[in-house]
Amino acid sequence: MSSTSTPATKSANDTFAIQTHQLTRLFGSLVAVDGIDLSIKKGELFALLGPNGAGKTTTISMLCCLLKPTGGSATIMGHDICKQAFKIKESIGVSPQETTLSEHLNAREHLDLIGRIHKIDPAELKLRSQELLETMGLAERAKDQVRTFSGGMKRRLSIIMALIHNPEIVFLDEPTLGLDPQARRAIWDYISRFKGEKTILLTTHYMDEADILSDRIGIIDNGKIVALGTASELKTGALDKHTMIVYAWNLTRKAIAEMKSKYAEVTVTDGTMQITDKQLDFREVVDRLHGAGAFVRSAYVKEPTLEDVFLRITGKELRE
Numbered sequence: 001m002s003s004t005s006t007p008a009t010k011s012a013n014d015t016f017a018i019q020t021h022q023l024t025r026l027f028g029s030l031v032a033v034d035g036i037d038l039s040i041k042k043g044e045l046f047a048l049l050g051p052n053g054a055g056k057t058t059t060i061s062m063l064c065c066l067l068k069p070t071g072g073s074a075t076i077m078g079h080d081i082c083k084q085a086f087k088i089k090e091s092i093g094v095s096p097q098e099t100t101l102s103e104h105l106n107a108r109e110h111l112d113l114i115g116r117i118h119k120i121d122p123a124e125l126k127l128r129s130q131e132l133l134e135t136m137g138l139a140e141r142a143k144d145q146v147r148t149f150s151g152g153m154k155r156r157l158s159i160i161m162a163l164i165h166n167p168e169i170v171f172l173d174e175p176t177l178g179l180d181p182q183a184r185r186a187i188w189d190y191i192s193r194f195k196g197e198k199t200i201l202l203t204t205h206y207m208d209e210a211d212i213l214s215d216r217i218g219i220i221d222n223g224k225i226v227a228l229g230t231a232s233e234l235k236t237g238a239l240d241k242h243t244m245i246v247y248a249w250n251l252t253r254k255a256i257a258e259m260k261s262k263y264a265e266v267t268v269t270d271g272t273m274q275i276t277d278k279q280l281d282f283r284e285v286v287d288r289l290h291g292a293g294a295f296v297r298s299a300y301v302k303e304p305t306l307e308d309v310f311l312r313i314t315g316k317e318l319r320e
Helices: 056-063 085-091 107-117 122-135 151-163 181-192 207-213 231-237 253-262 282-291 306-314
Strands: 016-027 030-041 045-049 071-076 092-095 169-173 199-204 216-221 224-229 242-249 265-269 272-277 295-302
Touching: 016 056, 016 199, 030 056, 030 071, 030 199, 030 216, 030 224, 045 056, 045 207, 056 071, 056 169, 056 199, 085 092, 092 151, 107 122, 107 151, 122 151, 151 169, 151 181, 181 207, 199 207, 207 306, 216 231, 216 306, 224 231, 224 306, 231 306, 242 282, 253 265, 253 272, 253 282, 282 295
Parallel strands: 045 199, 045 216, 092 169, 169 199
Antiparallel strands: 016 030, 016 071, 216 224, 242 272, 242 295, 265 272
16 A cells, blocks of 8 residues: 555645544554544544554554554645655654653753754743743752653653644653553643643543543554544443442342342342443332332442443453
C-alpha cells in the first residue's frame, strides 16, 4: 500500500483538528495500526484508550510525522502528514511516553532549549515559562536539576515542554504511566486546565483517566478502533445486561430460590445479593424480596464502567 493514497477530507467548516482515513502501519507482517478513521474537533480532548501493544503509540507517531504510514492518510489542521511535516510540527506539541529529559539541566534550561528550537522571542519565552511553571506547580523548583525530580514532576515538565511554544494540538502519550495515585491526580488537574483551549489527544490504558478527562473516547485493540463515543455513550450503549446490588436481612433459601426463578443471574455473599438481567425494575426487585420475607436495608443499580465496556467489546483483561 502507498502512503500517498486518498487523502483525508478536510472539513468544509474547518472544525476538525485531526482527521484520518484508513490510517495503517505495518511492521513486516505485523499490523500495528489497521485502517483507523478518526475525526477530532478543535478544542476536543480525545482519549485513545487501550492496552499496551494496541497501536496507540504507533498512531501518535504517525500523526506527529515521526513515522510514515504504510497506507491511508491523515491531516493535522488541514496539513497532510506525509507532505507537510514541517508545517505540522509548528502547530503540535508532544509529551512522549518516555520522558526525554537531561538529568543535569534544570527545568528552566529545558524550556529555554525548546524555546530556542521554536525561535520564541526571549522575553515571551521567559513570560510563558514562568506562567507554565506556576500552572504546573514547578515554579519553586525551576532552578533545580531534573535528576532531583520525582517521576510526577518529570512528567509535568515534559508536558510543559510540549506546551511552551503554544501549540494548537498537544499529544500526550501515557502521561501518567507508572505514577502513584496522588501524582496521577495532580497531572489530571493540570491537563484539565487546558481543555477547550487546545486540542488534546491523550493515549492511556487507564480507564478512570479516560473517563474523567475526555470529551470522547476511542477504544483501540489490535490496531483497530473497536468503539467510539463519549464515556456515557460507551457505558450505556455497549452492555446488554443490568446489575442490582441489594443488602438485606433474612435472605432465606426460599427467598433466594424465588429470586433465582425470576432473574437470569443471582448470587448471594454475606447478606449481599447481586442480581443481573436484561431488564431490572428497582421497585419490582425490592417488592419481590419483601414478598419472600426478606428485609431490604439498601439497594442500588450498579452503573457500568469503562472496564466493563472494554471487557465486553474485546473479551480481554486490561494489560498493564
